[in-house]
Amino acid sequence: MASVLCECLRSLIQKDIQDLLIPLFINVLFLLYSSRAINVDQSPNSDECEFVECLRNHSVPPNLYFTPQSHFFNHFFFSSVRNRRPLLNSSKPILIFLPTSENHVQAAVLCSRSLDIPTRTRSGGHDYEGLSYASTSGPFVLIDLQFLSSIKIDMHSGTAWVHAGAIIGELYYAIANHSRTVAFPAGLGPTVGVGGHLSGGGLGTLMRSFGLSSDNVEDIRIGLASGEIKDRGTIGEELFWALRGGGGASFGVIVAYKVRLVAVPSKVTVFTISKNLEGGATKLVDKWQRMAYKVDKRLFIRAVFTVVGNDSESSDGNKTNRTVQVSFKSLFLGEKNELLPIIEDCFPELELKAEDCTEMGSSTLQICGVEEWMRSLKSSSLSSSERNLFSCPLFDAEVVGRRRCNERHVDWLRRFYKFMTPYVSKNPRAAYLNYRDLDIGTNVKGNKTNYWEARVWGERYYKGNFKRLAYAKGEVDPTNMFMNEQSVNE
Numbered sequence: 001m002a003s004v005l006c007e008c009l010r011s012l013i014q015k016d017i018q019d020l021l022i023p024l025f026i027n028v029l030f031l032l033y034s035s036r037a038i039n040v041d042q043s044p045n046s047d048e049c050e051f052v053e054c055l056r057n058h059s060v061p062p063n064l065y066f067t068p069q070s071h072f073f074n075h076f077f078f079s080s081v082r083n084r085r086p087l088l089n090s091s092k093p094i095l096i097f098l099p100t101s102e103n104h105v106q107a108a109v110l111c112s113r114s115l116d117i118p119t120r121t122r123s124g125g126h127d128y129e130g131l132s133y134a135s136t137s138g139p140f141v142l143i144d145l146q147f148l149s150s151i152k153i154d155m156h157s158g159t160a161w162v163h164a165g166a167i168i169g170e171l172y173y174a175i176a177n178h179s180r181t182v183a184f185p186a187g188l189g190p191t192v193g194v195g196g197h198l199s200g201g202g203l204g205t206l207m208r209s210f211g212l213s214s215d216n217v218e219d220i221r222i223g224l225a226s227g228e229i230k231d232r233g234t235i236g237e238e239l240f241w242a243l244r245g246g247g248g249a250s251f252g253v254i255v256a257y258k259v260r261l262v263a264v265p266s267k268v269t270v271f272t273i274s275k276n277l278e279g280g281a282t283k284l285v286d287k288w289q290r291m292a293y294k295v296d297k298r299l300f301i302r303a304v305f306t307v308v309g310n311d312s313e314s315s316d317g318n319k320t321n322r323t324v325q326v327s328f329k330s331l332f333l334g335e336k337n338e339l340l341p342i343i344e345d346c347f348p349e350l351e352l353k354a355e356d357c358t359e360m361g362s363s364t365l366q367i368c369g370v371e372e373w374m375r376s377l378k379s380s381s382l383s384s385s386e387r388n389l390f391s392c393p394l395f396d397a398e399v400v401g402r403r404r405c406n407e408r409h410v411d412w413l414r415r416f417y418k419f420m421t422p423y424v425s426k427n428p429r430a431a432y433l434n435y436r437d438l439d440i441g442t443n444v445k446g447n448k449t450n451y452w453e454a455r456v457w458g459e460r461y462y463k464g465n466f467k468r469l470a471y472a473k474g475e476v477d478p479t480n481m482f483m484n485e486q487s488v489n490e
């Protein structure tokens with residue numbers, strides 16, 4: 001053992017020298033992060049050494065994995081930590097591995113299995129509870145897919161193969177680069193990762209016409225506990241079903257998705273109308289709740305609530321009263337002159353006028369802001385702290401702020417969650433997997449939680465389907481290699 005450890009230490013030291021020679025995304029961020037070291041035991045332990053040796057045995061290039069001793073560990077670790085709150089209670093990974101091919105993913109799974117060291121898979125890192133990079137159950141290896149992100153579009157069949165480590169903004173951009181009249185239904189935030197998003201649902205502006213992201217997945221390539229990489233034809237329809245809404249993390253490491261592109265008109269119309277409480281927002285929200293889900297399917301309207309103004313006098317002596325503002329933000333798959341009569345009919349209270357509407361190409365809309373974001377990313381001028389969007393755990397509302405959530409915010413959210421109880425779904429009170437919430441229940445630390453215990457919270461995400469997911473899990477991962485605080489149990 002001692003000699004293995006020595007050999008490992010030596011290789012780690014050598015590797016750091018190699019790190020410096022390999023210009024793998026070395027940029028200013030490195031400087032930012034080196035001053036922000038996280039507290040980890042600075043000497044390599046046997047788990048990480050064995051994992052490193054195992055990856056090396058599988059011919060994985062040494063510039064793709066980093067131990068906490070590496071200068072680059074923090075850089076890659078924090079590169080897609082979107083929320084630091086889960087780190088308060090988590091151990092750091094013993095190794096970060098950045099696969100660039102399917103073979104690498106396979107190697108990671110085989111090493112995890114043979115060494116009995118658990119893994120976490122991270123694509124975009126947007127999980128609200130950080131389950132992709134934080135763990136309350138001891139040492140783990142982080143498989144970060146950010147370098148497995150290529151996108152191949154086939155306009156002929158109207159499909160695309162997209163690697164799990166891409167973000168949805170990159171997918172929108174790639175699609176727009178090919179055609180102005182196709183799109184993919186997915187979320188609003190361009191930095192959301194394909195890997196988590198498509199396996200957990202995927203709500204967005206196109207969902208009324210085309211469903212969720214997972215409804216538009218046609219094939220999946222996934223690394224399984226067995227060490228094999230399989231696709232839809234070989235995993236069978238049950239697992240394929242489970243991976244479209246059940247979340248990927250319980251079943252394996254999803255490498256890529258084949259998605260169906262949807263046809264959209266070349267011109268779409270958007271508007272935003274904002275009203276505050278004094279301007280009658282309450283009545284509008286009431287009406288919106290009762291009509292928005294049943295109007296013409298081409299029309300999507302969301303309501304965004306913010307607090308505006310404050311009661312202090314500004315420098316010019318004007319007082320802005322603190323109030324709640326509701327913005328109705330809409331996308332209509334059609335032209336302005338078609339939209340106006342529809343709104344007049346279903347939501348006249350909004351008093352929408354032609355000049356409130358903007359017509360644009362649908363692709364322009366989907367990539368709004370993405371182009372600039374990609375440019376800044378390429379020039380490396382975007383610091384990771386700007387990329388980080390800190391978010392509170394989500395209940396029924398989405399609360400995303402730019403600063404660290406502290407206990408006060410979490411406490412507020414818990415009270416808000418309770419306050420909403422009479423107005424939302426009951427028995428069970430439903431939850432959306434992609435808006436992860438550990439408050440509804442977790443697997444028990446150190447114990448193999450069984451299906452019956454997990455049912456309490458599992459049915460909130462999956463209702464009657466939880467049982468079916470548990471069977472699918474049992475078939476594909478009988479030893480529960482892929483587990484986390486809220487993974488599906490056999």
Ligand SMILES: Cc1cc2nc3c(=O)[nH]c(=O)nc-3n(C[C@H](O)[C@H](O)[C@H](O)COP(=O)(O)OP(=O)(O)OC[C@H]3O[C@@H](n4cnc5c(N)ncnc54)[C@H](O)[C@@H]3O)c2cc1C
Pocket residue numbers: 082120121122123124125126127128130131132133145164165186187188189191192193194195196197199200201202203204247248249250252253254255389391400434435
């Ligand atoms: C700013 C912001 C905006 C958002 N907007 C929307 C929205 O408009 N619509 C919506 O529906 N949701 C939205 N979400 C929620 C988002 O869909 C989920 O957080 C989603 O799970 C994120 O996926 P990810 O790959 O970025 O996250 P990650 O944190 O990387 O992963 C989330 C979960 O999936 C697992 N996972 C990730 N990749 C893989 C893989 N390749 N194989 C197996 N398991 C994997 C992880 O282990 C983890 O359990 C938003 C979140 C944020 C923070």
Ligand SMILES: *[C@@H]1O[C@H](CO)[C@@H](O)[C@H](O)[C@H]1NC(C)=O
Pocket residue numbers: 050051053054057
């Ligand atoms: C790596 O390969 C060597 C030689 O085949 C073997 O002895 C060793 O156990 C392997 N190590 C791991 C961690 O798999």
Ligand SMILES: *[C@@H]1O[C@H](CO)[C@@H](O)[C@H](O)[C@H]1NC(C)=O
Pocket residue numbers: 088089136
């Ligand atoms: C950390 O975990 C413990 C037990 O698992 C829990 O009681 C505590 O509230 C957690 N702390 C934070 C900051 O999440």
Ligand SMILES: *[C@@H]1O[C@H](CO)[C@@H](O)[C@H](O)[C@H]1NC(C)=O
Pocket residue numbers: 173174177
């Ligand atoms: C957009 O398409 C052009 C021409 O087909 C290609 O050269 C370019 O690389 C594409 N850009 C992106 C970001 O895919």
Ligand SMILES: *[C@@H]1O[C@H](CO)[C@@H](O)[C@H](O)[C@H]1NC(C)=O
Pocket residue numbers: 309310312314320
């Ligand atoms: C009050 O509101 C004004 C205008 O929105 C803003 O400029 C100012 O910073 C706010 N002051 C405080 C204390 O929040």
Ligand SMILES: *[C@@H]1O[C@H](CO)[C@@H](O)[C@H](O)[C@H]1NC(C)=O
Pocket residue numbers: 319320321
């Ligand atoms: C703020 O509230 C006061 C008292 O209700 C009212 O007189 C005043 O017009 C309001 N100011 C603005 C800018 O709405």
Ligand SMILES: *[C@@H]1O[C@H](CO)[C@@H](O)[C@H](O)[C@H]1NC(C)=O
Pocket residue numbers: 444445446447
């Ligand atoms: C684990 O399960 C056993 C048997 O069901 C139980 O006695 C024990 O208290 C559990 N441990 C924890 C940490 O919950």
